Amino acid sequence: MKDIQKLFPSMDGNSLQKEELLSYIDLLLSKIDELKDPDKLTLGAMPTYTDDYYHTLIDKAGIPQQGVSMEDVLHELLNSIEGHRYVNRNYVANAAPLPNIASILGNLVMVLVNGNNLWDVEGPAAASAEIKITSMLSKLIGYDESRSAGYTTWGGQGAVFNSLRLAISRYSPSSNQSGIPNNLYCFCSELSHYSLFKSVEATGIGVENLIRVKVNHDHSINLTDLEEKMNEVINKGGIPLYILATMGTTDTFGIDDLEGIKELSEQLEQIHGIHPIYIHADSAMGGMYTFFNDYDFINNPLNFEDEVLLVLNKYQEKFKHINLADSLVFDFHKLGQTPYTTSLFLIKNRDYLKYVDLDEEETPYVGNRGYGSYHTNYTLECSRMGSSLTIYSSLLAFGITGYQELLANYIRVNLAFRKKLKEEIETVAITNEVSPITTFRFYPERPKWTEELNGLLTIEEMLEINDYNSEFAEVLGLERETIYFGNTSKQCLVEAINSNKRVSIYAQKFFTISPYSTVEEVDRYVQFIKTHLNIFQRTRKIENVLK
Numbered sequence: 239m240k241d242i243q244k245l246f247p248s249m250d251g252n253s254l255q256k257e258e259l260l261s262y263i264d265l266l267l268s269k270i271d272e273l274k275d276p277d278k279l280t281l282g283a284m285p286t287y288t289d290d291y292y293h294t295l296i297d298k299a300g301i302p303q304q305g306v307s308m309e310d311v312l313h314e315l316l317n318s319i320e321g322h323r324y325v326n327r328n329y330v331a332n333a334a335p336l337p338n339i340a341s342i343l344g345n346l347v348m349v350l351v352n353g354n355n356l357w358d359v360e361g362p363a364a365a366s367a368e369i370k371i372t373s374m375l376s377k378l379i380g381y382d383e384s385r386s387a388g389y390t391t392w393g394g395q396g397a398v399f400n401s402l403r404l405a406i407s408r409y410s411p412s413s414n415q416s417g418i419p420n421n422l423y424c425f426c427s428e429l430s431h432y433s434l435f436k437s438v439e440a441t442g443i444g445v446e447n448l449i450r451v452k453v454n455h456d457h458s459i460n461l462t463d464l465e466e467k468m469n470e471v472i473n474k475g476g477i478p479l480y481i482l483a484t485m486g487t488t489d490t491f492g493i494d495d496l497e498g499i500k501e502l503s504e505q506l507e508q509i510h511g512i513h514p515i516y517i518h519a520d521s522a523m524g525g526m527y528t529f530f531n532d533y534d535f536i537n538n539p540l541n542f543e544d545e546v547l548l549v550l551n552k553y554q555e556k557f558k559h560i561n562l563a564d565s566l567v568f569d570f571h572k573l574g575q576t577p578y579t580t581s582l583f584l585i586k587n588r589d590y591l592k593y594v595d596l597d598e599e600e601t602p603y604v605g606n607r608g609y610g611s612y613h614t615n616y617t618l619e620c621s622r623m624g625s626s627l628t629i630y631s632s633l634l635a636f637g638i639t640g641y642q643e644l645l646a647n648y649i650r651v652n653l654a655f656r657k658k659l660k661e662e663i664e665t666v667a668i669t670n671e672v673s674p675i676t677t678f679r680f681y682p683e684r685p686k687w688t689e690e691l692n693g694l695l696t697i698e699e700m701l702e703i704n705d706y707n708s709e710f711a712e713v714l715g716l717e718r719e720t721i722y723f724g725n726t727s728k729q730c731l732v733e734a735i736n737s738n739k740r741v742s743i744y745a746q747k748f749f750t751i752s753p754y755s756t757v758e759e760v761d762r763y764v765q766f767i768k769t770h771l772n773i774f775q776r777t778r779k780i781e782n783v784l785k
């Protein structure tokens with residue numbers, strides 16, 4: 239057993255074993271640092287993904303008969319991060335964070351004591367942290383912290399699933415026993431995340447009962463279309479159970495009008511005498527901007543530039559109503575810069591949990607003892623990692639103003655990028671509102687976005703522009719080791735002049751997420767695009783001549 243014990247941290251806190259562990263961590267950090275290069279996106283060279291890349295891995299993998307040395311373990315680990323993307327200033331593709339130091343430490347503390355967030359007897363640190371962050375964030379967004387509840391779960395998607403489960407059991411408390419009614423309907427905008435799609439599949443509601451609502455030009459849900467579609471459902475005897483209000487769409491950062499959605503549902507509830515409709519704010523992308531809910535826009539204590547202020551002020555107008563939702567989510571592992579998975583599902587009224595709480599006799603192993611008073615048997619997970627500690631430490635280290643600075647910078651950089659891009663490239667159109675994300679689209683000759691958006695192009699023209707953008711995205715993608723831009727094949731759906739089918743718009747995406755993506759970098763980003771666009775256009779012309 240002595241050999242086996244050597245695989246563990248010490249029992250008595252002796253310095254020898256501590257030094258050993260520290261030396262391993264030191265080696266890891268040093269080697270990763272050696273691989274960092276501010277002019278590249280990856281740690282070392284990217285692997286060559288041949289067709290048999292993963293096959294080879296499958297063939298070669300096997301558990302060693304005898305354990306290898308810790309040095310060999312480290313060597314293997316370092317091998318596996320070779321070519322990993324590293325979120326430095328060259329990563330402008332998606333909401334992938336660079337975990338901040340406090341969050342890394344919070345995460346490490348959780349790992350070192352390995353608390354189980356299921357029960358405070360098995361994980362007191364994470365339990366207290368969960369209660370604290372639930373209160374902190376409730377206060378921030380205007381939930382009554384003495385009534386709200388919250389727990390960390392598996393991502394923004396987990397929050398959608400959890401909220402749908404609450405909605406079902408609140409509407410039909412007997413559904414846990416007898417299964418769900420077959421006439422439940424859910425509503426979301428056609429640009430909402432696929433989380434709800436998966437959740438209606440998994441809860442048994444069925445995708446046919448998921449109603450997708452059109453969006454406005456700013457990518458927010460169209461309330462007139464929502465009203466029409468809800469009325470249709472009611473008129474045919476269906477139950478409007480649940481509305482997903484997206485607060486920051488994944489590709490374009492469109493923000494739904496929660497106040498309008500709430501008003502509309504209350505109206506329909508009154509007119510038709512139906513049950514309260516559950517509203518979940520899918521704030522996985524945008525939720526962090528509630529950090530400006532109390533910002534003093536008149537005195538502007540952090541001295542934000544006017545144009546940045548203007549955008550943040552607009553956000554405040556929208557996000558201050560987020561507390562009208564029955565639940566929402568803080569996805570810290572997106573704009574909050576913490577490691578995966580750090581998502582807090584926040585519920586307005588903790589009474590809802592009684593519908594999904596397990597009966598005492600169903601949980602014989604934990605909870606319901608004379609000791610321990612925090613037992614989360616209402617979660618879908620059983621054991622849970624204590625990621626509340628990661629979030630907690632991040633909130634402490636940043637504070638409200640720290641997050642405000644970070645979040646305002648995303649806007650500042652995007653404003654500069656938009657300006658520069660339009661100055662430098664004549665054939666580009668910017669296709670969403672100012673936000674941490676800029677979507678843009680290139681045209682073979684001149685920008686036609688306004689015509690496109692107003693349904694004046696033919697389906698053939700739009701598909702050709704889509705091809706042009708998708709081909710160019712491939713060119714950019716090949717160079718992702720240098721700067722990595724994102725793209726989307728469904729920025730939104732647009733009508734054509736000669737068809738009643740709508741066309742998905744292909745767009746390029748600039749998503750600044752790194753704290754190292756600052757306005758000083760914008761010129762590099764734009765020159766990179768410009769150079770590659772020139773090459774792309776030239777080769778395309780030659781190809782067309784050869785055809």
Ligand SMILES: *Cc1c(COP(=O)(O)O)cnc(C)c1O
Nearest residue numbers: 393394395431433488520522523
């Ligand atoms: C990213 C995202 C999700 C999913 O969140 P995960 O944390 O990846 O599970 C859900 N909704 C929206 C709007 C998102 O942007």
